[in-house]
Amino acid sequence: MTHTTGSPGTDAALDVTALVARARAAAGPDGRATVGDIAGWETFPFEREGLRLRVLEDPVVPEPPRSDEDAATCRRCALPDERFAWTDDTWRLSAGGPVSVPTLILDPRAHGDLGDLDDAGAADLGRMIVRIERALAAVPGVGRVHVHRWGDGNGHLHIFFFARPEGLIQLRGLVMPLWTHHLPALPDDEWDAIVASVVIALDAGRTPA
Ligand SMILES: [Zn+2]
Known part of the structure; x- marks a missing residue:
């Protein structure tokens, strides 16, 4: 055949x-x-x-074609670090608002999709996912952190982290992204403080230069 x-x-x-x-x-x-x-x-x-x-x-x-398939014209690549809540040499974490539940998005600094990562990049992504999960899960009121990669809309790899509010078991599992579209936004000061706590936790885990 x-x-x-x-x-x-x-x-x-x-x-x-x-x-x-x-x-x-x-x-x-x-x-x-x-x-x-x-x-x-x-x-x-x-x-x-x-x-x-x-x-x-x-x-x-x-x-x-998806948005930002081409590195030469990719808008995610072109974003300045100031637009992100946290960055290092390899990764950038965004925490835009308004959000109905805490929502973070991790991008690699280098253009590419999930399958473009080499073994070292894949291992580093795993470490970053765990670090961000821990940092967000440690925030009081967070019941669980959901991690998603879809990639259907944009060609630059981006991983979503959604915090499910503690006790809202009606939002468990795959339906939570649907619920997030129907809940009101968090107050800015509450969201800003949550982001700041995640940034502190990630900074504490930086590898010394
Ligand atoms: Zn890009």
């Missing part, structure tokens, strides 16, 4: 055409799939009644 895609020596491939065909065959007469079990989760932000799925659209291949 010949291979046109995938890794050499394997037949691995995700057949998107077949996936879409299966989804459409399983859909109801109006083309919509039935709302799944997730709508019954106690953490799901929306009530099942009246909820309906969008019709699954055709795949768009090749996909449209």
Whole structure:
């Protein structure tokens, strides 16, 4: 068998055409799939009644370019350090507002996506994720720190850290990013103090030059 895609020596491939065909065959007469079990989760932000799925659209291949794919024109690369809450030689942490829950974003200083990191960069990213998680988790009122990388909108690697408010177990798990869009903003002084505490913790962990 010949291979046109995938890794050499394997037949691995995700057949998107077949996936879409299966989804459409399983859909109801109006083309919509039935709302799944997730709508019954106690953490799901929306009530099942009246909820309906969008019709699954055709795949768009090749996909449209993301923002900041090209290092030469990347706006994340062009941001001055002053726009970030914390930086070192390799990483920059942003803490923009307003936010409904504490939200931090980690970028590598060098342009690239997750898969572009070499082994040393990957190890360093792991250390940074743990350091930021610890710093944010130590803030009173933070129940858990969620770490996300999606990368569908922007080609410069950026890792999200969301702090789930302690005791708000209704916000547990994958639905919390949806909840964040429906909660009011934190007061500026409260958010500024949280960011300052994270910066102090990260500064305390700097490797001496
Ligand atoms: Zn960039």
